[in-house]
Amino acid sequence: MERQSGRGRWIVLFIELALLVVIAGAFVWTAFTGNRPATIVVAPSPTPVVLPAPTVVPLTATDLEAQIAAVYREAGVSVVNITSRSISYDFFFNPVPRQGSGSGFFYDDQGHIVTNYHVIADADELQVTLADGQTVPARIVGSDPSNDLAVIKVDLPTATIRPLPIGDSTQVYVGQFVLAIGNPFGLERTLTFGIVSALGRVIESPNQRFIGEVIQSDVAINPGNSGGPLLDLSGRVIGVNSAILSPSGANAGIGFAISSRTVQRVVPVLIREGRYPHPSLGVRVIELTPQRASLFERAGMQLPVTQGLLIAELITNGPAAQAGLRGPDRLVRVGNLNLPVGGDVIVAVNDRPITTSQDLLVYLETETQVGETVQVKIIRDGREQVVPVTLAELQF
16 A cells, blocks of 8 residues: 655644544534523513602692682681570569570572571571671571581572582591681681591580581681581581580680581481481480499390490380380399390491490481481390381481
């Protein structure tokens, strides 16, 4: 065999070396790509729409002053001064003239004015002084002592009357700025300013019942402010100023206003019918407490609850009696007390827990009306029952 030349050998070696490089490179590439994880294409997450936070521009003192002044200019002309006159008699039957004053505001352009019941109670004569100083006679259209509201009427041209808009007291909040316009101590159309201090207060009415949904404020309220409007900064009536809590009888920073929700419920009925019908279950009750429950247990009545209203008497042919609720079946003497035992215990109405007479009265007044059927939950013979009762008008 003929030997390859030196140059030929070098060419062969070069080719072999090149092949080795190619093979090694392919091996290395395979090794790298074989261990690489597959690429996952992820759709970009949708970018949330970020709405800019509302910019709260605090009112400057000047802005607040301007707003208060604007409300007074607009609403002040709708507020009136009410003077009531009556005649009473002393021990010797001598006539004694009496005079009182309060406030009110135009409810509509027909001359109806809303005020408090206690402003016009027992009045023989009513005079209304308008914003322009004119004095006109007024007559009572309707009154409701249980809500301390009344409507009187003056005869004026419609074009001269500017009624106040009624706001929504359910939207009122603690800390809200409010204003009062009235006639404290006879000082006509006095403006005072403050905040809402609390909501949902309960106060006593002129006929010793309870008024719910009352607004408490620190607006300066004095004798003569009664019946005037409590206004928001838009000039809407959110309440009717009615009472104060004060050891001196003058403003102490705690005033109470009948809510506009109550006004909207009661006033149209007073204008239409002259009176407001109040719903009733037709029962007289005893409020249970742990101490009273123990007394009834000593009398032989087993009570599975220590709170609720024990029926002490059913009004004859009243709603509860007609619905089948039970009153006491006997009297048991415990110590010096005669306890009526055997009656049902009312614990809820329409799933609203009832533990006091105030709870029951306020719920019926604010959430129900005459002719409505409510679901009364009772405890009878140790077990819960629900009895439908159709409410009738309360008979005073």
